[in-house]
Amino acid sequence: MTSENNHILIIGGGTAGWLSAAILAKSLNSKTKDGVKITLVESPDIPILGVGEGTWPNLRSTLRKIGVSETDFIRECDATFKQGAEFVNWTTTSSEKKQASYYHPLSTVSHSSYDFNLAPYWLMQDKDTRKTYDRAVASQARLCDAGKAPKQIVMAEYSAAQEYAYHLNANKFADFLKRHCINNLGVNFVSANVTNVILDDDEFISLVETDHKEEQTIAADFFIDCSGARGLIIKQTYHIDWQDISDVIFNDTALAVQVPYKSNQQAINTHTIATAQTAGWIWDIGLQERRGVGHVYSSKYIDESQAKQQLIDYIGDDYSADLTIRKIKLNHGYHKKFWHKNSVAIGMSAGFVEPLEASAIYLFDAAANMIAAQFPRKRSQMLYVEEKFNQHFTMRMERTVEFIKLHYCVSQRRDSQYWIDNCDSKSIPKHLAARLDFWKTQPPTKYDFDNAWEPFNLDSYLYVLYGMNFNTDIAYNASSYPDVAKAQEMFNRIDGASSMLIEKLPEQRQLIEQVLQYGFNKV
Numbered sequence: 001m002t003s004e005n006n007h008i009l010i011i012g013g014g015t016a017g018w019l020s021a022a023i024l025a026k027s028l029n030s031k032t033k034d035g036v037k038i039t040l041v042e043s044p045d046i047p048i049l050g051v052g053e054g055t056w057p058n059l060r061s062t063l064r065k066i067g068v069s070e071t072d073f074i075r076e077c078d079a080t081f082k083q084g085a086e087f088v089n090w091t092t093t094s095s096e097k098k099q100a101s102y103y104h105p106l107s108t109v110s111h112s113s114y115d116f117n118l119a120p121y122w123l124m125q126d127k128d129t130r131k132t133y134d135r136a137v138a139s140q141a142r143l144c145d146a147g148k149a150p151k152q153i154v155m156a157e158y159s160a161a162q163e164y165a166y167h168l169n170a171n172k173f174a175d176f177l178k179r180h181c182i183n184n185l186g187v188n189f190v191s192a193n194v195t196n197v198i199l200d201d202d203e204f205i206s207l208v209e210t211d212h213k214e215e216q217t218i219a220a221d222f223f224i225d226c227s228g229a230r231g232l233i234i235k236q237t238y239h240i241d242w243q244d245i246s247d248v249i250f251n252d253t254a255l256a257v258q259v260p261y262k263s264n265q266q267a268i269n270t271h272t273i274a275t276a277q278t279a280g281w282i283w284d285i286g287l288q289e290r291r292g293v294g295h296v297y298s299s300k301y302i303d304e305s306q307a308k309q310q311l312i313d314y315i316g317d318d319y320s321a322d323l324t325i326r327k328i329k330l331n332h333g334y335h336k337k338f339w340h341k342n343s344v345a346i347g348m349s350a351g352f353v354e355p356l357e358a359s360a361i362y363l364f365d366a367a368a369n370m371i372a373a374q375f376p377r378k379r380s381q382m383l384y385v386e387e388k389f390n391q392h393f394t395m396r397m398e399r400t401v402e403f404i405k406l407h408y409c410v411s412q413r414r415d416s417q418y419w420i421d422n423c424d425s426k427s428i429p430k431h432l433a434a435r436l437d438f439w440k441t442q443p444p445t446k447y448d449f450d451n452a453w454e455p456f457n458l459d460s461y462l463y464v465l466y467g468m469n470f471n472t473d474i475a476y477n478a479s480s481y482p483d484v485a486k487a488q489e490m491f492n493r494i495d496g497a498s499s500m501l502i503e504k505l506p507e508q509r510q511l512i513e514q515v516l517q518y519g520f521n522k523v
Ligand SMILES: Cc1cc2nc3c(=O)[nH]c(=O)nc-3n(C[C@H](O)[C@H](O)[C@H](O)COP(=O)(O)OP(=O)(O)OC[C@H]3O[C@@H](n4cnc5c(N)ncnc54)[C@H](O)[C@@H]3O)c2cc1C
Pocket: 011, 012, 013, 014, 015, 016, 017, 041, 042, 043, 044, 045, 046, 047, 048, 049, 050, 051, 052, 053, 054, 055, 170, 192, 193, 194, 195, 226, 227, 228, 229, 230, 232, 254, 256, 294, 328, 330, 346, 347, 348, 349, 352, 355, 358, 359, 360, 361, 362
């Protein structure tokens, strides 16, 4: 059997490039003689973006699959454990009396809403005395409040008491993956600038030209554009149309800063904190020796000096004038096709939606896994996979935009024009608006999420909607929920499990110190 597609060239060595290289090299057996050859070319002159520090739980299974030790990863990437995100001041500002913070945890360990949806039973409870939704239906919000880690040192690598992902140093992570790809997975590495992309008569790419002394051309059968915002293939070669989303997501600038801990005893949060501001929001991510903090905002509503001042005010006593604040322009949107001919774009080259739910690295991972699983071995198969890939990832981008918009458009904040405009129905995508209208008389159910590939599932929507006090009038369908006793038993069980977990699990800093000193048991 002869295969026509035996060599993949990846352009770019950021998170997207090296993660794709690792997933493809492992899945397509690049280390063996019969496997698909993978080459990655990276510019020695253009630095990687290096800001993505929050991840999703899928990274755990990916690291395990590509053969990485979790202990090594945590030690070499300054990684910590992440159990979700806390959204502060999104519903109302803290000066108002109502709930000013809620969690979107990662865990569905306590129960899955796909099996038994507790939301209607929570909605039936007395508004004044019930627990908040996140604390009623799972343990993880309470673990985050208590600063507890999701596992103990005696547990094996990648196993969990509670679902978890990581916070990590993005530059160290790309380096870590690079070493693993080259040393263990058989990936060839070329340090060079790609200067030209050469097409054949069918407009398929045949080779790229570089400024490398020996490898002036690199021919391959399939090309992956991980060249970041430059989009060397998707934008500069094929000029694929761009779907602008700035009428839905308003933020266009980020200010990022690294804040060292004052002492090596300072607690490390086990969740990302996202605090809403008058024209954006501030992320706060705890790594081993520093926090990554940044203000994502819309320059239409505040200028850079106001945005900087809000960031400094947020950091408070931990701010000092010698910290470097980096400005990053955000270009929201995505290409109308990701796969074209014998090429596909993954990463910033494909598109960008603000990091409010840290979804980018998840999408790189999902894209590389789909390509690995469906890699067309003959050119005649290319179009079939291209169409499916483009459908999947267009849906994933659309749904990501909708879920991010949800955080803004159900807010009750009206304290600045930014929030007023964000809640204006004209800025809400039609599909999201239809869902929100439906959910006014019944809470979301699994039937609203019938596509297995939606990046944000039923549980995610429930956490955000009811964290933000979305008003579902359960009276319309009250008779449809007869399992009150079963629901109460589950609420009680979650309560009991939460107290037990809080007692048993270590604090994040304690667990990190144990990992640095002893490591987990290897799987
Ligand atoms: C402020 C901010 C915060 C973010 N936070 C998160 C987060 O918490 N979680 C998350 O999942 N995502 C986050 N993201 C998104 C995500 O991490 C980034 O989109 C990601 O870092 C981009 O990675 P990349 O590999 O696509 O591009 P880059 O890191 O830009 O890498 C591009 C690569 O292409 C190479 N290259 C370019 N041109 C050439 C050429 N001509 N020849 C050879 N090589 C070339 C460069 O050398 C580089 O290696 C964030 C993004 C921003 C802006």
